[in-house]
Amino acid sequence: MQRLLLLKKAPGLHPLKSIMQLSPSNFLPSFGLRLPESCRGGNMHIHTRPPPSFPVPPQNHPTTVSSAANSSTCTYSNHPRLRRRRALSPVPEREKPQPFPSNTQDTAGDAATPTTSSWQAKADAFLSTLNAEQMKAATTRHHAVRIKAGPGSGKTRVVAARVAWLLRSQVPPSQLLVITFTNKAAGELKERIAGILGPTVARAITAGTFHSICARILRRNVDLLKCGLTDGFTIYDTDDTVLLTKRFLEEHDEYGYLSTTVRGKLAVALCGAFSKVKNMVPTTFGTSIPEVFKVALARREIALPPLDGVNMARLKDPYQLAGLFTTYNSKLRSCNAVDFDDLLGLTVALLKRKDVQSFYNSKFKCVLVDEFQDTNEPQYALSRLLKGDTGSLFVVGDPDQAVYSWRGANPSIFLDSFAQQYRDAATYFLNTNHRSGAHILRCAEAVLSHSGLPHMHETLNAARPGGPGTVHHITVFNEYAEALEVASQIKRLQASGRASYKDIAVLYRSGKTQAFLLKKQLTASGIPYVVLGDRSLWEKAEIKDAMAFLRLVANPLTDSVALERVINKPPRGIGPELFKKLKANAAEQGMSLAELLFKDCAQVWLPRDAVEEKLQEIMHTVAQCRKDFYEGKKNSKDEKKVLSQDKAKEIIEKVKMPLTSMQAAPDLSSLPLPAAAKKNPGAQGLRQIRELIVLARNVARYTDNLGVSEDPCLDSDNQLVFFIYELLFSQAG
Numbered sequence: 001m002q003r004l005l006l007l008k009k010a011p012g013l014h015p016l017k018s019i020m021q022l023s024p025s026n027f028l029p030s031f032g033l034r035l036p037e038s039c040r041g042g043n044m045h046i047h048t049r050p051p052p053s054f055p056v057p058p059q060n061h062p063t064t065v066s067s068a069a070n071s072s073t074c075t076y077s078n079h080p081r082l083r084r085r086r087a088l089s090p091v092p093e094r095e096k097p098q099p100f101p102s103n104t105q106d107t108a109g110d111a112a113t114p115t116t117s118s119w120q121a122k123a124d125a126f127l128s129t130l131n132a133e134q135m136k137a138a139t140t141r142h143h144a145v146r147i148k149a150g151p152g153s154g155k156t157r158v159v160a161a162r163v164a165w166l167l168r169s170q171v172p173p174s175q176l177l178v179i180t181f182t183n184k185a186a187g188e189l190k191e192r193i194a195g196i197l198g199p200t201v202a203r204a205i206t207a208g209t210f211h212s213i214c215a216r217i218l219r220r221n222v223d224l225l226k227c228g229l230t231d232g233f234t235i236y237d238t239d240d241t242v243l244l245t246k247r248f249l250e251e252h253d254e255y256g257y258l259s260t261t262v263r264g265k266l267a268v269a270l271c272g273a274f275s276k277v278k279n280m281v282p283t284t285f286g287t288s289i290p291e292v293f294k295v296a297l298a299r300r301e302i303a304l305p306p307l308d309g310v311n312m313a314r315l316k317d318p319y320q321l322a323g324l325f326t327t328y329n330s331k332l333r334s335c336n337a338v339d340f341d342d343l344l345g346l347t348v349a350l351l352k353r354k355d356v357q358s359f360y361n362s363k364f365k366c367v368l369v370d371e372f373q374d375t376n377e378p379q380y381a382l383s384r385l386l387k388g389d390t391g392s393l394f395v396v397g398d399p400d401q402a403v404y405s406w407r408g409a410n411p412s413i414f415l416d417s418f419a420q421q422y423r424d425a426a427t428y429f430l431n432t433n434h435r436s437g438a439h440i441l442r443c444a445e446a447v448l449s450h451s452g453l454p455h456m457h458e459t460l461n462a463a464r465p466g467g468p469g470t471v472h473h474i475t476v477f478n479e480y481a482e483a484l485e486v487a488s489q490i491k492r493l494q495a496s497g498r499a500s501y502k503d504i505a506v507l508y509r510s511g512k513t514q515a516f517l518l519k520k521q522l523t524a525s526g527i528p529y530v531v532l533g534d535r536s537l538w539e540k541a542e543i544k545d546a547m548a549f550l551r552l553v554a555n556p557l558t559d560s561v562a563l564e565r566v567i568n569k570p571p572r573g574i575g576p577e578l579f580k581k582l583k584a585n586a587a588e589q590g591m592s593l594a595e596l597l598f599k600d601c602a603q604v605w606l607p608r609d610a611v612e613e614k615l616q617e618i619m620h621t622v623a624q625c626r627k628d629f630y631e632g633k634k635n636s637k638d639e640k641k642v643l644s645q646d647k648a649k650e651i652i653e654k655v656k657m658p659l660t661s662m663q664a665a666p667d668l669s670s671l672p673l674p675a676a677a678k679k680n681p682g683a684q685g686l687r688q689i690r691e692l693i694v695l696a697r698n699v700a701r702y703t704d705n706l707g708v709s710e711d712p713c714l715d716s717d718n719q720l721v722f723f724i725y726e727l728l729f730s731q732a733g
């Protein structure tokens with residue numbers, strides 16, 4: 001099938017990076033920039049001090065820590081949840097000393113792992129594909145290592161090689177923690193390791209994003225924080241936090257009288273400000289919040305646009321903002337919920353406890369972080385705490401590709417703070433681009449030299465020679481003309497026989513306007529296309545409803561935001577006004593509405609019998625889903641299989657039940673959209689739910705790959721919550 005690939009780029013991705021993604025085969029060298037002599041074939045590395053020897057991997061790694069290290073009265077090793085888990089299940093395989101393959105050891109008995117000599121040969125073969133600068137970086141014996149690397153210079157390859165080298169040096173795989181920017185990247189890394197060392201070893205490595213790793217640590221330890229959260233907490237996305245904020249503003253004297261629109265805008269602005277503040281400091285626990293707001297306001301880090309009816313001077317008072325911030329957090333806690341930023345900040349607060357930190361320091365001896373240029377303060381604090389005094393920290397990044405400053409990422413952490421913090425850190429540079437031909441690199445350099453952007457990286461060497469083809473630079477009036485030009489270029493290429501549709505890729509920068517116009521123009525020109533990396537699925541109302549329903553299944557008594565979202569979907573005659581009355585009625589009885597509904601539906605004041613019937617229907621569906629899930633778990637002989645693909649599918653399938661507004665549709669896999677959606681309005685929603693089911697299957701498979709279901713940190717009671725969380729996080733990737 002011939003297809004045009006329409007590739008969506010991460011928002012704000014550096015232009016150099018997008019150009020580097022292009023295949024060289026269609027371009028001719030047309031720029032003749034000279035590379036500085038210092039960058040040609042140079043293997044630059046700086047040793048600020050003689051390298052200390054790398055830690056000899058211990059043969060045993062403790063699962064508990066000495067209570068002497070503990071400043072709290074509740075010793076971590078005696079923590080009730082830990083004790084309970086030990087009593088319930090035997091020590092999982094990967095908690096025992098790993099029979100890690102070595103030159104002198106054989107791995108007999110593990111059918112999934114290749115024989116010693118074969119895995120060593122594979123690891124060596126992989127390491128031998130590195131160029132000299134990559135090899136030096138991947139095999140350094142320093143404890144704190146920083147790799148500054150340009151686009152396409154093999155950052156990901158070096159992280160994988162470092163893992164292979166560590167394993168080759170007999171570090172047990174369970175002691176490796178790899179933090180990647182997306183869960184997809186973590187999966188790919190594990191696949192690569194599995195290809196070299198076998199699936200058993202790959203599964204034993206912990207890999208994931210900062211957020212996913214923090215969620216795991218937090219679920220296990222959250223009760224130590226004593227902040228009102230339980231281990232089944234829900235993770236609220238931006239829509240949820242905005243809704244929560246709107247609701248508490250309604251109750252606030254000063255903001256209660258505002259129009260719905262203005263209150264909505266205020267809620268969005270406040271949530272943005274709260275997020276910014278949470279990302280400016282390692283943790284807001286024990287931090288003076290008015291002081292942080294003062295700094296944020298002085299630096300204009302938070303935007304509070306003027307709003308009709310809002311006293312802006314008062315709103316911008318740091319104490320007023322800090323008060324609203326405290327209310328926001330306590331409302332979150334009363335829903336047993338955290339926002340994305342809390343995952344980081346709360347985990348930092350946890351790891352600041354000596355007992356918790358020592359536990360994770362003995363668990364993870366080697367921490368590797370990819371895309372380090374995009375770390376913010378909480379992420380940097382996490383990296384330091386996870387490294388501890390004796391572990392190793394290996395960070396890789398490209399300051400030119402820093403794209404997350406809007407969410408607090410600070411490239412100076414990578415450029416300056418890291419070396420200041422670790423005086424014996426080694427810095428290596430990767431300056432050879434393996435992805436693109438020399439002519440593409442020169443073109444990129446030329447574009448960048450006009451961009452006005454600060455260009456922090458050295459000039460790149462090209463490993464590949466320039467290829468055939470010409471780079472054309474076309475200037476157009478506006479985005480409409482741009483889409484038209486792209487479509488006509490494609491038509492011309494195809495008509496001339498120089499390329500077929502499937503040979504062509506279009507990269508774009510903005511998902512909303514640019515992609516929309518491009519897709520519209522391609523459709524109008526009859527050009528078939530496939531959009532890759534389209535995240536808009538998660539923005540669809542049906543998917544948000546489905547996820548809210550799943551969250552309600554996980555947290556029926558506390559997740560009031562999820563309840564509000566699904567209580568009237570499909571319409572059950574419970575509009576916003578009635579919902580408010582129901583909530584007030586529940587409050588009179590000293591409960592949240594969810595609590596009252598689930599505990600004693602008969603006590604709920606309702607205007608009509610029909611509404612009661614419909615409410616009972618939703619309560620019943622939630623209860624049934626919970627029962628199915630937990631019974632499925634109980635009946636499963638193999639606990640690891642509980643979160644099987646079938647179970648994931650089954651749960652998501654159930655979500656369709658409350659979404660009865662979607663009519664049954666013919667098998668949509670064969671129907672091209674949007675034509676099918678036009679004919680049948682329910683079809684698109686149903687198709688999206690199907691996509692969610694496919695995704696759920698993949699997540700289930702993926703979490704298995706991550707070893708999540710074997711993770712001793714994960715209480716089996718929380719698997720449903722965890723599954724939903726993983727599902728939610730696959731969008732963050």
Ligand SMILES: Nc1ncnc2c1ncn2[C@@H]1O[C@H](COP(=O)(O)OP(=O)(O)OP(=O)(O)O)[C@@H](O)[C@H]1O
Pocket residue numbers: 017129130131134149150151152153154155156157158433434435
């Ligand atoms: N030593 C090498 N020999 C051959 N190919 C290599 C080498 N190093 C990297 N590559 C190839 O170059 C491409 C880019 O590598 P990789 O994705 O690891 O780079 P990166 O720096 O992580 O890229 P990005 O800038 O997109 O983050 C890949 O196709 C990879 O296989």
